[in-house]
Amino acid sequence: MRFWINYIEKFGLPTIIASLPETIDKDEAQTIADNLSKMQDQNTIVAGSDIALKLYESNKSGSVELYRELINVSNAEISKAILSGTLTTEIGIGSYAAAKTHQEVRKDVIISDIELVITSVNKIIKMICELNYGDVKIPTFDIITEETE
Numbered sequence: 001m002r003f004w005i006n007y008i009e010k011f012g013l014p015t016i017i018a019s020l021p022e023t024i025d026k027d028e029a030q031t032i033a034d035n036l037s038k039m040q041d042q043n044t045i046v047a048g049s050d051i052a053l054k055l056y057e058s059n060k061s062g063s064v065e066l067y068r069e070l071i072n073v074s075n076a077e078i079s080k081a082i083l084s085g086t087l088t089t090e091i092g093i094g095s096y097a098a099a100k101t102h103q104e105v106r107k108d109v110i111i112s113d114i115e116l117v118i119t120s121v122n123k124i125i126k127m128i129c130e131l132n133y134g135d136v137k138i139p140t141f142d143i144i145t146e147e148t149e
Contacts, residue, residue: 008066019052084109114143 016036020029084105121141129138 004070008070021050114145118143 016039018032018036020032024032118141125141126138129136
């Protein structure tokens with residue numbers, strides 16, 4: 001992914017070239033170079049009349065497609081991280097086997113989430129009881145689902 005983003009930065013944006021007078025000192029040239037770097041993000045620059053700026057665009061005609069494909073892949077990866085599956089995000093035509101597999105993965109995620117909630121709530125209950133009542137029998141919290149009945 002990192003290399004893809006580097007490629008897009010290199011070929012998706014135009015290269016800015018400044019032609020400076022030979023009499024310009026190094027500090028001023030560095031300031032201009034820093035401002036040109038900022039121009040990629042902010043799209044504005046102010047330069048003296050003795051400085052010529054040119055934008056050279058890559059010959060890659062599909063730079064818009066590069067960005068679009070990066071967005072599509074990023075969206076799919078985020079969806080997989082949240083939903084733990086690809087059936088609803090990437091597979092255009094589902095199949096029974098894929099749906100069955102994704103349902104099992106979904107159940108595993110739900111069970112894992114339930115266990116996380118139970119553990120967290122029980123820790124909170126324990127702290128509240130110990131703080132307010134001292135050494136007493138601590139009640140426990142549980143979530144009853146169809147599968148645990």
